[in-house]
Amino acid sequence: AQSVTQLGSHVSVSEGALVLLRCNYSSSVPPYLFWYVQYPNQGLQLLLKYTSAATLVKGINGFEAEFKKSETSFHLTKPSAHMSDAAEYFCAVSPNNNNDMRFGAGTRLTVKP
Amino acid sequence: NAGVTQTPKFRILKIGQSMTLQCTQDMNHNYMYWYRQDPGMGLKLIYYSVGAGITDKGEVPNGYNVSRSTTEDFPLRLELAAPSQTSVYFCASSYSPTSGSYFGPGTRLLVL
Numbered sequence: 001a002q003s004v005t006q007l008g009s010h011v012s013v014s015e016g017a018l019v020l021l022r023c024n025y026s027s028s029v030p031p032y033l034f035w036y037v038q039y040p041n042q043g044l045q046l047l048l049k050y051t052s053a054a055t056l057v058k059g060i061n062g063f064e065a066e067f068k069k070s071e072t073s074f075h076l077t078k079p080s081a082h083m084s085d086a087a088e089y090f091c092a093v094s095p096n097n098n099n100d101m102r103f104g105a106g107t108r109l110t111v112k113p
Numbered sequence: 114n115a116g117v118t119q120t121p122k123f124r125i126l127k128i129g130q131s132m133t134l135q136c137t138q139d140m141n142h143n144y145m146y147w148y149r150q151d152p153g154m155g156l157k158l159i160y161y162s163v164g165a166g167i168t169d170k171g172e173v174p175n176g177y178n179v180s181r182s183t184t185e186d187f188p189l190r191l192e193l194a195a196p197s198q199t200s201v202y203f204c205a206s207s208y209s210p211t212s213g214s215y216f217g218p219g220t221r222l223l224v225l
Binding site for chain 1: 148171211
């Protein structure tokens with residue numbers, strides 16, 4: 001069965017600094033990969049997804065993620081953090097075209113002024 | 114479009130009581146899901162549906178039941194509530210399993 005590991009339950013960056021949130025997956029078949037963001041007291045919102053079309057995926061709010069098969073990773077980055085990026089971020093993996101999506105435990109991003 | 118709506122937003126239950134969490138989507142999505150979110154655990158899939166009349170178990174289905182009589186609605190039933198069911202419950206819908214999901218705002222449930 002597939003699984004997701006998010007390294008670091010909390011990440012703190014200064015405003016304007018690079019954001020790097022790490023996600024590693026395990027899957028017996030080529031997976032579909034997703035990043036979601038959750039603001040306080042809200043549901044999850046899709047940031048971006050990898051579906052094998054391109055290894056570098058651009059999402060909303062200036063975020064992007066790169067699929068690296070050799071490293072089984074799908075890390076999320078943003079060149080310059082903004083205060084409004086403070087939220088919890090979840091990586092999720094789904095095997096090829098079924099409903100068994102698995103979420104990571106989440107990484108809480110704090111942005112310091 | 115309202116997207117995915119959930120009611121109630123918050124509920125306190127006594128042990129052994131039952132309740133139904135409501136979920137409605139107006140995007141004509143065939144796929145709908147129920148997740149629970151516990152601190153530090155991410156989201157766990159409880160049940161899902163691939164269309165009206167079709168439901169299946171997810172990772173943590175025990176203590177829950179679902180039905181899908183229409184495309185729009187996907188209620189989650191808790192029978193004999195237990196403290197272990199204290200959680201935040203999210204309903205989601207999607208066009209396909211790989212398109213990414215739209216989530217509702219969640220229902221916070223406390224079982225005492």
